[in-house]
């Protein structure tokens with residue numbers, strides 16, 4: 132069985148941990164317990180023509196208040212090392228988190244040019260407060276895909292993870308050497 | 311753009327050039343080419359490359375120029391290393407590591423201190439403690455023992471991709487618990503990253519070991535992969551070196567693949583073989599070099615010996631007790647024995663009581679218990695047992711040959727089945743009243759022995775010696791066979807009564823008589839009495855008349871004895887010359903003549919029937935002057 136590393140990254144409180152819990156354990160928790168460092172879990176998934184074990188790294192959230200060059204701490208960089216795919220998470224009810232995601236994405240594509248990344252606009256269940264609108268995808272050039280998800284209802288969660296897993300296992304040109 | 315020089319200068323230069331061209335011609339072109347070659351780098355590089363190897367060789371051999379040449383090269387390498395330490399370290403890692411460690415190990419070998427695992431406990435106490443521990447923790451007992459008796463063991467190793475934390479390959483002992491190795495190694499890598507980020511500058515010393523409950527985690531760091539080893543116990547330092555060796559070997563052989571897809575590395579059999587070899591371990595061996603442990607060993611030995619002696623004593627006492635009871639039980643249940651006392655003294659078993667002389671010998675019984683007969687002393691007095699089995703045994707002894715007899719004793723009555731001699735009959739018939747227990751004897755199922763029955767039958771029937779009596783193959787009757795006058799047969803079979811419980815079967819004798827009858831019938835059929843002329847028999851026929859009459863007499867007796875009704879027909883014939891009436895008359899006369907001749911010789915005239923034969927008239931045939939004898943059996947009425 133093949134195994135691949137997947138990272139969840141985004142501003143804090145956007146629902147990274149909740150998304151991972153929903154995907155791996157199928158449960159949701161209202162409580163917010165901020166992640167320090169990183170949380171790791173694994174899940175074996177059946178893809179189109181193989182079984183893969185996803186090792187998912189739920190990395191602590193970035194602070195949108197930080198200036199762009201401080202957004203990604205050296206610790207976060209170390210956690211991202213060797214990742215095969217990135218799930219960039221933003222909170223659809225807070226446009227500022229999309230800006231953070233955009234800044235992270237800009238940095239990420241420069242640092243890991245060949246690693247696929249997808250954007251998740253989370254909390255789609257909060258329809259009344261939804262604020263992501265036109266133009267929110269500007270500046271995400273080369274993005275694999277953008278999904279609206281909800282860790283609460285489970286909408287699109289499984290689909291998003293599997294989509295990225297499929298993309299990064301199909302990618303035969305995985306860097307073979309230094310990246 | 312303005313030129314400061316005057317136009318005259320310019321024309322002068324042009325003139326000169328033209329002059330040069332006239333004077334030098336082709337030479338100039340060659341010069342230009344040479345100039346070009348010297349000033350442009352591309353052709354020059356080619357030229358130098360052509361001569362460089364030779365020149366280098368010569369410089370290297372030159373004692374003066376050699377060192378001069380080295381200096382800039384070394385300097386270049388040094389600054390290159392300073393600029394890009396990592397790629398050099400990576401390149402040298404497989405080479406330098408082993409060399410350095412080997413040197414250090416040689417120097418330290420005598421100093422390397424083996425961590426002493428505390429083994430100061432008695433066997434039982436320790437075992438008990440471990441069992442308690444196993445019960446408390448839910449860990450299998452075997453694993454608890456291993457945890458304690460292994461000085462150390464590398465239980466599980468993971469080869470982890472340094473960057474991603476993905477597991478490249480892993481190996482584990484069979485007896486370890488499984489964990490999610492992917493999550494585990496990813497977490498390790500995250501911890502590494504965290505520590506490196508929090509406490510050290512980038513490139514600082516990474517995490518080398520950690521405690522995981524009762525296990526130790528060792529991380530052996532390589533440039534592209536990390537070897538994580540889960541260890542129990544306290545391994546000596548060499549183990550770490552061996553693990554480093556393994557990681558170096560892995561790097562030098564498979565390092566190129568370590569950054570690629572992890573599943574490709576796992577598929578390499580060589581990787582797994584090397585990882586298997588890293589599952590090092592050492593079990594506890596008794597320390598031999600300290601005096602304290604030696605004396606402890608002696609005490610332990612003495613204790614063990616004492617324990618053995620105690621165990622042995624207890625064991626023999628226990629087995630002796632068991633044997634004594636086994637012996638007692640056997641003698642108590644054996645017919646013909648009454649056990650009044652049994653005990654065990656000075657290693658001897660004592661048994662005392664009563665024994666019927668007809669009971670099985672004590673040696674046989676002792677043999678069945680497996681006890682050495684030398685260790686058993688007996689004190690039995692004789693008596694007569696009234697147990698059913700012993701009564702039967704005694705009876706059989708009194709009857710003599712009684713192996714084919716079935717005796718059934720129900721406590722009061724005795725039933726006998728089988729063949730007895732008349733003496734045995736007499737004895738058994740007289741038994742009730744004499745015997746202390748047997749009140750009645752049932753002989754209805756018994757009979758005389760075959761030999762005696764035969765003698766009795768022969769005497770009762772006054773059988774001629776030619777008659778044979780024998781018990782049938784089935785043993786249910788006495789068959790009468792052989793030869794006998796049919797008169798005797800008739801009389802004997804008539805009043806045949808069972809003899810000594812045996813039925814007499816005359817069928818064999820009847821059959822032999824019957825076949826004699828058939829034989830006579832066949833021989834007499836178509837017998838001819840020839841006449842010469844008129845009523846005068848030929849001389850030949852006159853003599854034959856005697857034997858004919860004798861056979862017919864026997865036939866008549868046999869038929870009478872066997873109850874077969876026969877008819878002897880005398881058919882008269884004539885030669886056919888003359889009138890038919892005359893012929894018939896003479897034919898009947900001839901039959902009458904034979905009739906009276908036979909009657910005279912004792913043949914019962916009631917059996918004789920006269921009849922005219924059939925013959926053709928008109929042709930004289932002297933052969934037809936005859937009487938033909940025909941025998942017919944009367945159909946059963």
Ligand SMILES: Nc1nc2c(ncn2[C@@H]2O[C@H](COP(=O)(O)OP(=O)(O)OP(=O)(O)O)[C@@H](O)[C@H]2O)c(=O)[nH]1
Nearest residue numbers: 143144145146147148149161165166192254282283
């Ligand atoms: N309504 C709604 N709430 C959500 C959803 N996902 C997460 N939340 C809530 O948002 C809060 C933060 O969720 P987390 O999953 O802890 O966020 P995080 O991104 O891991 O935060 P950090 O670890 O601090 O970076 C929690 O109270 C969750 O219950 C969602 O899809 N819908």
Ligand SMILES: [Mg+2]
Nearest residue numbers: 147148165166
């Ligand atoms: Mg979190």
